[in-house]
Amino acid sequence: MLKRTKINASVSPKGSLETLSQREVQQLRETGSGSVYRLFRQCALAILNTGSHSDNAKTILEAYPDFEVKIHQQDRGIRLELINAPADAFVDGEMIASTREMLFSALRDIVYTQSELENKRIDLDSSEGITDYVFHLLRNAQTLRSGVEPKMVVCWGGHSISTEEYKYTKKVGHELGLRGLDICTGCGPGVMKGPMKGATISHAKQRNLKGRYLGLTEPGIIAAEAPNPIVNELVILPDIEKRLEAFVRVGHGIIIFPGGAGTAEEFLYLLGILTHPDNQDLPFPVILTGPKSAGPYLQQLHDFIGATLGEAAQQRYRMIVNDPAEVAREMAVGIKTVRQFRRERNDAFHFNWLLKIDESFQHPFEPTHEAMASLNLTREQPLHHLAANLRRAFSGIVAGNVKENGIRLIEEHGPYEIRGETTIMHPLDRLLQSFVEQHRMKLPGGSAYEPCYRVVD
Amino acid sequence: MLKRTKINASVSPKGSLETLSQREVQQLRETGSGSVYRLFRQCALAILNTGSHSDNAKTILEAYPDFEVKIHQQDRGIRLELINAPADAFVDGEMIASTREMLFSALRDIVYTQSELENKRIDLDSSEGITDYVFHLLRNAQTLRSGVEPKMVVCWGGHSISTEEYKYTKKVGHELGLRGLDICTGCGPGVMKGPMKGATISHAKQRNLKGRYLGLTEPGIIAAEAPNPIVNELVILPDIEKRLEAFVRVGHGIIIFPGGAGTAEEFLYLLGILTHPDNQDLPFPVILTGPKSAGPYLQQLHDFIGATLGEAAQQRYRMIVNDPAEVAREMAVGIKTVRQFRRERNDAFHFNWLLKIDESFQHPFEPTHEAMASLNLTREQPLHHLAANLRRAFSGIVAGNVKENGIRLIEEHGPYEIRGETTIMHPLDRLLQSFVEQHRMKLPGGSAYEPCYRVVD
Amino acid sequence: MLKRTKINASVSPKGSLETLSQREVQQLRETGSGSVYRLFRQCALAILNTGSHSDNAKTILEAYPDFEVKIHQQDRGIRLELINAPADAFVDGEMIASTREMLFSALRDIVYTQSELENKRIDLDSSEGITDYVFHLLRNAQTLRSGVEPKMVVCWGGHSISTEEYKYTKKVGHELGLRGLDICTGCGPGVMKGPMKGATISHAKQRNLKGRYLGLTEPGIIAAEAPNPIVNELVILPDIEKRLEAFVRVGHGIIIFPGGAGTAEEFLYLLGILTHPDNQDLPFPVILTGPKSAGPYLQQLHDFIGATLGEAAQQRYRMIVNDPAEVAREMAVGIKTVRQFRRERNDAFHFNWLLKIDESFQHPFEPTHEAMASLNLTREQPLHHLAANLRRAFSGIVAGNVKENGIRLIEEHGPYEIRGETTIMHPLDRLLQSFVEQHRMKLPGGSAYEPCYRVVD
């Protein structure tokens, strides 16, 4: 356990929760002592830890065992009291503005989710209900802005990548920013930071003061991947599946950079949706890219998609090696098509209503050992169901690697077992093996990677 | 019935309702054909009629019998189709921006109220529940702004006043605006317009581009008192009592100008609250004012308060005759005290949480002939109960004068009967009589006033 | 002499002159004691007197004989000390923001003019040099804004008009503002105020916060026609001819309302320029308009133009009686043509470089008795020379009516004599006579008009 400097402080809302009724303040205070307290404390700690490089949930939580956050009622609204908080979040005793914003964003989203659930306003049993819920959560976070032209590019990829790969993501972000495009990521380090950093500089060069750096996260991930400080809009979705849906509903195009199991999960999710027959005519630019050194990795991922989901899936994206400007140009062109399509169909620019997401991609997957073991990874099912199950397999591996619950499960029961057809398990095993060899499963500066899974043929 | 120019048009949201979910659009569309349709149509017609001088609900409604408003679903949001709409709301075929804003404000408030009621989120049985509801409605209308210094002056008074009185309200508004104060009124003509008009000019003189002209109305009144076009924030509260509560919660001070039964209702409401023991130490500047010619009227009202509620009530306001600058100076000083008080008590600047409103002032009063006849207008009750009942008496008279329902009731059953103690009924009768004599009950350009009540000793 | 409330105060720059070098502060201070002091004192007094209705220069100056304005040097910049200033310019001891802006606008323009003259940077001997000077003065006042669409409507007409005419100008201004058009006037009362007041309300209705109310004046006129407080940009040109050139270079269209000799001067100036052969193809919308009651007046002016300058001149404007909406529509259409024309010719939107102004309209006319008597008012000259001389005749009459110098000359030498051909002098005499009969020469509340001229056949 590291020794860290700690500080006590008291902060008022900025950006969210500034106008509350007395009843809402009361509810918030009860939250502070109730069941969601642990969740909020964990998110708060991650946010205050912004900029730290550890991505192991347990490490961060253990570094500040006596951290506390109290919600105080004031007639005028609320005030947070922080005890034993990470000192890095403060400058000369005052909390950094972006950290303050994110802290209250977390409170806002957790409270909203909680309150909607309690009031039973959400219908989580239907596909439409889930989509509606994602929409309302994003709108409540003021992420949906009417009348803004399509320009949100989602960047997916690993939090732990090589220096060369990181520099490449900055270059791509720089080229995107030069073309007036905004960036949305999972809001942690690595690929989640590089494109934002690059775009910050190029937005400045283009005198664009309104650049958006949207971070979408979820409670299980935020502690492992503390938001990077460039993020100027933070939304905490309640789980992995809502977060993935948020990405594909607000993004106008997606770039896949090198990464590990999490990136593979995202990529499979996306391809599973785009190969759905209903989405056949829907334009959605997707680019798989990386620096020259990542060439073999990209090819391997591409081959894995070919081997499991086939050529139809491969045709929904373009692979570009080592050419940031070309990536940005291609994305800009693709987004123009999206704009045209939505205009013709009268669809909103800020939310992709027309995208069909099968329910199998919407329901949360709880990666117990039993659930992992019983995933159907055979070809005896429609293509998008196979994609959904492959997605779940990777989701479980991510949990076993970095999420608090997953790590504990593995500590208790040993690695997950994943079973299926040879023609699927073989490529899967190879891909995972190469992730290990390329240190894509490893934490920076951490010890050797101990797989949390076993592929069983 | 007048002959009027009509127009068909289609408008998209501005200022409200720009980002809707598909389900919300669906609900709105159902609204368009459901039970609240009549209410929305009526408000819409009043708003489109902005600037017209008729204040008889029936007159306006009858002038546009074939007016229709349809809500259309678009993937992108909603669109209103207007059929046979008043042509004055348009310039060269395009709807005036403020009218468009108000139209969607009305839709926003009516839909919000309806949806909250349907979802049973509101507790209208407790005093706290009602206050909370008023708060949420105002917040949903973006009327509550955190961090803004107290400067909202409520102006109450008649919609139908003499030219001299109207000019006087403009002068007072001008002096208020010179001192950086904002204006809130019932948003119709007369006293509801004059101070806003005066402040528009003085805000311009002081290069103040952020002047607020807040109009608070309710469905039964809006048709009779179509919003004046200076209003740049319009909120439609569901009934008289919520509207009155909104006034005293968002206003930092109140000015009473000459008026008729409606003004008396408002004044009694205010004094009934301020004389409540819990509000004894709460600063709340109230000024009763008018031009020289209104001197006798002001004195009479002052005497009526003295005769019925006594000296304690008289001490909660100051009477200033014919001195606009002094009115504004006094109000500015009073609001400074309010600011200091709220700062000390940590109360919000944007909502007066600390003001105690007795439940007797919060529950709607339905002015049936029976209810009017059974009002307890004796001294055998606490002072604020007497004030509450006197307030109800005037509320009934207003309804009988200008509201659709009230007018119909009177047409059917003849005038209301009002009974009580001589020491109360006598001053009341005199006051009402003088209102009639001074044409404060009369509609402009209308026929002689036919009282809708009989005072019975 | 009136008795007036006076105040002493000290004000810092706002809007102009905020960043000065030490040398500039020094120059300003010397100004304060030097030859231009009298000029600045007079303008300052007029500005502080904003809203007053007297339009006799002598009256205002005599009302505040002990008014003084001192320029103090501070390391940080300058500060004005006002002694015995009109109290109306202040609210609770603080100067009204717009007054403060105008005060420093006056200082800015007077100092700029003075400094340019001293440094001999201006070439007042050539037509190009004069135009260049007008351009630089306007640019220094930040009046010229690149990239703004054409929408500046100049309104000319009398400062002393009937209530009906005044209301009509407000209505026209209201209709112009509804169509997004800005207003430029001579910045005094009457026609110089009405359209601005109307547009203030309609700009508010259209939620247009950037409405411009540009006032162009000159030292000899400002004292007589103190700027109305709606003006949010004030420029003081050094003389009548520069001011007239500023009007036609920055305005995209011009409306002529009823007025007296000053209005006739402006109208003749405009027609003299527009009938120049070089301007034949240049679009420039001009509308002559007034309420129904002004119909005969408009017809008379129209006839006078026909009788003296002929049909060619009449074709450069359109006469519209009693139809504010039609005036605004026509102007909006005309300005669209201007926009198209400038785009095609690559001419600036903010300054009408392509308009040819003959030197005879640019050089100042000093209305001595001799100059007035020797004006060539015959047909033995090109049309635009005749127009120029007629313009001068009216210019002299204006001076004799309201300007300090002119009034003194008339007091000393009696009325001017004006001579010329019968076919010109006859209509001129009739027009002037009707001005007198219609009280267009009279000061409000003043004594009977004593003509300052004699028309000699």
Next chain:
Amino acid sequence: MLKRTKINASVSPKGSLETLSQREVQQLRETGSGSVYRLFRQCALAILNTGSHSDNAKTILEAYPDFEVKIHQQDRGIRLELINAPADAFVDGEMIASTREMLFSALRDIVYTQSELENKRIDLDSSEGITDYVFHLLRNAQTLRSGVEPKMVVCWGGHSISTEEYKYTKKVGHELGLRGLDICTGCGPGVMKGPMKGATISHAKQRNLKGRYLGLTEPGIIAAEAPNPIVNELVILPDIEKRLEAFVRVGHGIIIFPGGAGTAEEFLYLLGILTHPDNQDLPFPVILTGPKSAGPYLQQLHDFIGATLGEAAQQRYRMIVNDPAEVAREMAVGIKTVRQFRRERNDAFHFNWLLKIDESFQHPFEPTHEAMASLNLTREQPLHHLAANLRRAFSGIVAGNVKENGIRLIEEHGPYEIRGETTIMHPLDRLLQSFVEQHRMKLPGGSAYEPCYRVVD
């Protein structure tokens, strides 16, 4: 010579020169073909080359021998036509916004200087005249903003520094930005870029959208040190001495990072001024800092100051090794003192009028071989004269190293000879020697450094 991609393009003004008179456009066009053309072409080329790493003027100029820039007249203003321009300045054929701004900033400053000189408005013979000229040039560039709190930190240091030193400057910039401070540098690479880059990120973290990145350069330097693209205000002063004066007049504090001869020149200039008796009580925070690895370098520079100018000079700055947060805290405290001092003395926040600059620091030094050889580097003169002459010695060396003229002189006549007292020449020789050893004189990727001077005892 490198092979580079070239492009032809046509651009319109942005940020400057948008509203020009026809005469000004004419003058500009003549400039395009006149004597200042070569100067503008050179600056334009450097700006278009922004981001390039070469800092040898000849290299850049030779890389684009056929680059041309033509000024075209349009009625609406001007347009620049670029022929064979560096392609890197464009994104998909459109010039990057910041580059466009800088291009017109250069034109603005060169034209202003030229025009002021031609019109003989400047008095370059007196100290006050020179200061006044610097003030006007900065004001014309809209760099002086009244009412803004003091927060401009000047960062001086080398363009060619080690990676560790560069990272350190970024960290210091980051800490300055966290505290709301702005950055001003010589606007090239290395120390001129690092602090701006760091502050860009921390300004974003603090949600500060108004961060200023002010670059002050001069024609002889801009080609060698092309402005880095973060600069959002660029001013080209006419020569070294005006540029140095601009730094100390607009900066509220100065940080000296490691660098070579140029940095030494700047440091000597600053200390020469601060040790002037008139500036004894004037607060001016100066910090000498660098990373741990630069410790010996800093000590050496500190010792050199001690050996030549003595302890008094050493007391005007503080040396901080390897502590970015402490540097920023110290600077923030120092600037608070400056703020307090200026407030008390009524001095402007935007221009340090009270700082006394001796004329010996204001007049340009032309580093001919003769001038260099005859510099008085003895102790037989007042301290600030010695500082002035030492400054000149370094100025000459900079010219010989990177400026076009200097390089040509050295090519023709061989190295400069510098003579003086042993107690001065000895430390000087050692310092220069160590600069060479530490590669502080070397161009990145260039060949071994060939000294352009010889120190003669």
